[in-house]
Each structure stands twice: as C-alpha cells, then as structure tokens.
Amino acid sequence: MTSRTLPRLLQTPAVLLLLVWMLVPLGMTLFFSFIRYVLNSLRRPEWTSPSIDNWRGWGNYEYVLYSAKDFWFAVQNSLFIVGSVIALTVGLGLAIAVLVNRNFMGRGIARVMLISPFFVMPAVNAVLWINMILDPVLGLNGLAVEGINAIVASLQTMPIFGGFFSLWPEIEPVSFRATQTSAMAVIIMVTWQWTPFAVLIFMTSLQSEDQQQKEAAILDGANAWSQFRNLTLPHLARPIAIVVMIQAIFHLSLYAEIEIVSRGNGNKNLPYLIGEFASNNIGAASATGIMAVVLANIVAIFLLRIIGKSLMD
Amino acid sequence: MNQKTIFARFIRPSLAWAVAILFFFPIFWMVFTSFKTDADAVKPEFLFLFTPTIENYVNMTENYDYWRFAVNSVITSVFATLLTLVVGVPAAYAMAFDPSRHTKDILVWMLSTKMLPAAAVLYPMTFLTKNFLGIFDTHFLIIVVLSLINLPIVIWMLFTYFKEVPKEIIEAGKMDGVSTWGEIKDIVLPLAWGGLASTALLCFIFCWNEAYWTVRLTTTDAATLSKLIEGNRAPEGLFFGRLSAVSTAAVGPIVVLGWFCQKQLVRGLTFGAVK
Numbered sequence: 001m002t003s004r005t006l007p008r009l010l011q012t013p014a015v016l017l018l019l020v021w022m023l024v025p026l027g028m029t030l031f032f033s034f035i036r037y038v039l040n041s042l043r044r045p046e047w048t049s050p051s052i053d054n055w056r057g058w059g060n061y062e063y064v065l066y067s068a069k070d071f072w073f074a075v076q077n078s079l080f081i082v083g084s085v086i087a088l089t090v091g092l093g094l095a096i097a098v099l100v101n102r103n104f105m106g107r108g109i110a111r112v113m114l115i116s117p118f119f120v121m122p123a124v125n126a127v128l129w130i131n132m133i134l135d136p137v138l139g140l141n142g143l144a145v146e147g148i149n150a151i152v153a154s155l156q157t158m159p160i161f162g163g164f165f166s167l168w169p170e171i172e173p174v175s176f177r178a179t180q181t182s183a184m185a186v187i188i189m190v191t192w193q194w195t196p197f198a199v200l201i202f203m204t205s206l207q208s209e210d211q212q213q214k215e216a217a218i219l220d221g222a223n224a225w226s227q228f229r230n231l232t233l234p235h236l237a238r239p240i241a242i243v244v245m246i247q248a249i250f251h252l253s254l255y256a257e258i259e260i261v262s263r264g265n266g267n268k269n270l271p272y273l274i275g276e277f278a279s280n281n282i283g284a285a286s287a288t289g290i291m292a293v294v295l296a297n298i299v300a301i302f303l304l305r306i307i308g309k310s311l312m313d
Numbered sequence: 314m315n316q317k318t319i320f321a322r323f324i325r326p327s328l329a330w331a332v333a334i335l336f337f338f339p340i341f342w343m344v345f346t347s348f349k350t351d352a353d354a355v356k357p358e359f360l361f362l363f364t365p366t367i368e369n370y371v372n373m374t375e376n377y378d379y380w381r382f383a384v385n386s387v388i389t390s391v392f393a394t395l396l397t398l399v400v401g402v403p404a405a406y407a408m409a410f411d412p413s414r415h416t417k418d419i420l421v422w423m424l425s426t427k428m429l430p431a432a433a434v435l436y437p438m439t440f441l442t443k444n445f446l447g448i449f450d451t452h453f454l455i456i457v458v459l460s461l462i463n464l465p466i467v468i469w470m471l472f473t474y475f476k477e478v479p480k481e482i483i484e485a486g487k488m489d490g491v492s493t494w495g496e497i498k499d500i501v502l503p504l505a506w507g508g509l510a511s512t513a514l515l516c517f518i519f520c521w522n523e524a525y526w527t528v529r530l531t532t533t534d535a536a537t538l539s540k541l542i543e544g545n546r547a548p549e550g551l552f553f554g555r556l557s558a559v560s561t562a563a564v565g566p567i568v569v570l571g572w573f574c575q576k577q578l579v580r581g582l583t584f585g586a587v588k
Binding site for chain 1: 321325326328329330332333334336337339340342343346355357360400401403404406407408410411413417419421423424425426428429430431432433434435436437438439440441461464465468493518521522524525528529538539542543545553556557560563564567568570571572575576578579582583584586587
C-alpha cells in the first residue's frame with residue numbers, strides 16, 4: 001500500500017455517502033420537476049406514476065411561477081421572516097455581546113442563562129411561545145393586557161385624575177394566529193432562539209480583539225462609541241458576515257415553527273409550500289424545491305467562499 | 314465615584330443580568346408551569362402562587378406516551394452520533410494529517426451538501442424509503458439520515474481539532490518507529506480527546522433537536538420527541554401544565570448538556586471560521 005492510498009481509503013466512505021445523499025434525491029427532484037406527476041388523479045391515472053412519457057418540460061415551473069398564486073407570497077414571506085430575524089439577531093447580538101464581554105458578578109451564570117434558548121428543540125420553542133406566552137387569552141400576552149386594563153379601570157375610579165384615565169382606551173391583546181401576525185410570532189420565537197448564537201460568536205470574536213490598540217485609542221481620547229464604531233465593528237466584520245449567512249441558510253428551510261404556529265392560516269414559507277404541494281402535485285413540489293435550492297445556493301456560495309478562505313490558516 | 318465607575322460597577326452588570334433573565338424567562342416559565350395542575354395553569358390568580366404538584370410528570374406516560382418517544386430519541390441520537398463518528402473520524406484524520414491538493418475542495422463540497430434545503434428532496438426521500446427501500450418509519454432510516462445531516466459539521470469540527478495537534482510530535486513519533494495505529498492511539502487521540510468528546514456531544518444535541526426529517530419520515534414506530542411535540546401543537550389552553558411537563562422533559566437534559574459545550578458550539582457552527 002503506498003502512502004497515498006491509506007488517506008484516500010479513509011475518506012472514501014464519507015465522500016461516497018455524502019455523494020449518494022446529495023445526488024440521488026436531488027436528481028430525482030430534478031427529474032420529477034420536468035414531468036407531470038400527481039399522487040391521485042381519477043381523470044388521468046397515467047400521471048400517478050413517474051415516467052418519462054409524462055414529460056412536461058418547463059410546465060411545472062410555469063405553473064408554480066404564474067398560476068399558483070402562493071409561490072410569490074411564500075418567497076416574499078420567507079424573505080421577510082429571514083430578513084427580520086437576521087436584522088434582530090445581529091443587532092441584539094452585538095449589543096448583548098458588548099454588554100456581557102466585561103467581567104461582572106455572576107457572569108458565568110448569566111452567560112449560561114443567555115445561551116440556553118439555543119438548545120431548546122424547535123418544536124418545543126414553537127409550542128411554548130404560541131400557547132403559553134403569545135396566546136391572546138390564556139398566554140402571558142393575554143394576562144398582561146388584562147392586567148393593564150384592570151389597572152386602568154381602577155385608576156378611572158380615582159376622584160380627581162379619574163377623568164383623565166377614562167380617556168384611555170381599553171387595549172386588546174394581539175392575536176398571533178392570523179396570517180401576518182403569525183409571521184411575527186415566528187420571527188419572535190426564532191429571534192429568541194438564535195440571538196444567543198449571535199452573542200456567542202460575537203463574544204468569542206471580541207476575546208481576540210486587540211486590547212493594546214484599544215488602550216491607545218482611549219489615550220487618544222476616543223469615546224466609547226467611536227471605539228466601537230472604528231475598532232470593534234471592523235474587527236467583527238467577518239463574524240457578522242458568517243452569522244448573517246449561516247442564519248440565512250438555516251432559516252430559509254425553517255419548518256417546525258411554521259408548521260406549529262400557522263397550519264392552515266396562510267402564513268407559509270417555501271418549505272411549507274413544498275410540503276403542501278407534495279400532498280398531491282409532486283411535479284409542482286419538485287419545481288418549487290429546485291427553486292428553493294437555487295435561492296439557498298446564492299447565499300451558500302458567498303458563505304463557502306469566506307469559510308474556505310479561513311480554512312487553511 | 315465618577316460617572317464612569319457607576320456605569321461599570323452597577324449599570325452594566327444590572328443590564329446584563331436583566332437581559333440574561335429576559336432570555337431565560339420562557340424556559341423558566343415552562344419549568345414553573347410544569348408544576349401547576351392544568352386547571353391552575355390558566356388561572357391568573359395562581360400566576361405565581363400555587364400549590365406545586367408533580368402529577369404532570371407522573372402522568373406523562375399516560376397523557377403523551379412520553380417514554381416511547383423518548384426512547385426513540387435516545388436510540389436514534391446515540392446511534393446516529395456513533396455512526397457519524399465512525400465515518401467522520403477517519404476522514405477528518407486523513408484530511409488533517411495527510412492533506413492532498415483536493416482536501417480543501419472536498420471539505421467545502423461536503424459543507425455545501427449541508428446547505429441544500431431539506432424540503433427540496435422531501436418527496437424523493439419519502440418515495441425512496443416508502444416504496445423502494447421499505448425502510449420508512451424505522452430507526453435505521455432516522456439514524457442514517459441524522460448522521461448524513463451531521464457528517465459535514467462533524468468532519469469540519471474534527472478537522473479543526475486535528476489540525477491543532479502539533480505536526481512535530483507526530484513526526485517525532487514516526488522517527489521512533491510508531492505504527493499508524495499507534496500514532497492514532499497514543500499520540501493523536503489523547504491530544505484531541507477533548508475535541509472529540511465535544512464534537513460527539515454537539516452532534517448528539519443536533520440529532521436530538523432535528524425537526525424536519527424526524528417529523529416527515531416517521532409515523533409511529535420511530536417517532537421522536539420532535540414528532541411528539543409537533544403532534545400536540547393545537548392550542549391546548551386547558552393542558553398547559555401537562556404540556557409544560559412533557560416539554561421540560563424533552564428539552565431539559567439537552568439544555569444542560571448544551572451548557573457544557575457552549576464554547577465548542579462556536580467552532581461547530583461557524584465551521585472553524587471564528588475562533
């Protein structure tokens with residue numbers, strides 16, 4: 001055995017497995033996206049088995065893009081959710097990382113508390129938030145609004161100022177089960193789960209910040225904001241880019257949260273739409289899937305380039 | 314005391330603690346509510362003061378058949394982690410210590426498989442496993458799928474750990490005539506042991522929390538805790554107590570495990586790009 005054979009042999013199982021895992025299902029999706037293929041059809045039973053005879057060309061893509069009105073809504077909603085989550089997690093993550101970076105009493109415990117949401121399984125996250133916290137009647141959301149209304153009501157009975165408080169309207173709790181608000185609910189719960197991830201990465205990166213440079217800046221009279229703006233932020237540029245892209249890839253395939261929060265109320269993203277199509281129209285599901293792959297790849301190329309660069313150093 | 318020290322000594326720590334408590338609150342609330350009866354859990358007068366009970370935990374099997382799902386979660390996560398390591402360790406080892414021209418490209422390509430949206434191959438996977446291979450809803454299937462999903466991350470993490478083992482030590486070993494196996498057993502493993510352990514731990518956590526394939530490729534036999542919780546997503550206003558108990562049982566052990574590998578998490582999730 002030559003010296004090159006052994007290392008190749010050791011890599012082979014991993015490479016082969018991943019190759020099969022990637023090519024076989026994706027190849028099938030690609031094929032299905034070009035044929036007419038439905039699970040149930042009394043009128044055209046020949047469409048119920050995948051066959052090259054049912055070739056449809058770009059027909060499924062045209063159907064998804066132009067006739068199925070949900071596609072563009074799902075794309076828009078996916079991007080809305082992903083964009084909002086990224087903006088919130090990066091903003092909050094930066095603020096919290098800078099805040100927690102210094103030593104203070106009980107920092108270790110505070111850190112552990114802060115990171116915990118990241119390990120909660122997505123299904124529990126969604127069930128917990130939508131039922132126990134955001135529910136407009138029984139959740140904390142409903143109880144808090146009820147409490148505020150009760151306080152206002154009791155203030156209205158006060159002798160002199162009561163007149164002033166009687167002008168206050170009774171507030172209504174927001175219901176997070178409508179189409180638009182359930183997208184908000186998803187954003188809230190995913191932000192809660194992923195802000196710790198951003199914090200953790202920014203904190204790790206802050207540890208390697210050049211302290212001498214910082215001290216020099218303080219001696220030069222730089223205030224906290226300009227230190228952050230001119231030293232810390234450039235230092236964090238790469239971690240921020242990575243946090244943005246990793247989240248983009250993960251959240252474009254968000255599924256459990258959408259399924260739990262918004263089944264049947266119209267709040268859908270691409271994976272959810274694919275799931276809906278897949279209950280009968282496999283051709284359309286596959287065409288949508290291929291478009292989701294293209295969308296994810298646009299982000300992935302940039303991410304892989306950054307990661308590849310840092311690989312060998 | 315000037316303004317600056319007041320900020321540093323009191324305001325900053327209080328703010329940091331406030332944020333930490335805010336983020337932890339939903340988890341606290343879940344655990345807290347799990348000790349209330351279903352009736353008490355929705356009454357505002359028992360919001361904070363109530364008579365604690367463990368009946369939700371005692372009745373967990375009856376209410377949700379918890380242990381069946383938990384056992385499935387344990388089986389699939391443990392074996393998926395083992396399988397991933399068995400395939401991943403040799404690969405990462407070869408890539409780190411005997412890199413070829415293509416190693417970098419292979420690594421990046423492996424990672425790219427992780428970036429394909431799972432939903433895109435939903436139907437082919439269902440079709441293949443149900444109609445073709447007949448392994449739909451089996452532990453075997455879930456184990457294989459979970460390890461394939463995590464294989465790229467595990468190889469990347471191990472690769473970065475192996476790379477940190479100083480080359481000189483290995484070369485010194487070679488000079489002394491240590492065999493390849495001896496090199497792995499006596500030099501690399503002791504040095505990379507911590508990395509290996511935290512990689513396994515993280516892989517286990519990711520397997521446990523996976524919520525797409527475990528939900529879509531199972532019905533009953535191999536259904537995991539993700540499936541159990543997902544199946545109880547309906548507004549369960551009257552069952553907050555028992556729902557909290559089963560949720561706590563499902564995430565509790567994992568959150569605690571997570572505390573131990575929070576440092577490694579960064580490496581695992583950024584593929585070594587942030588250190």
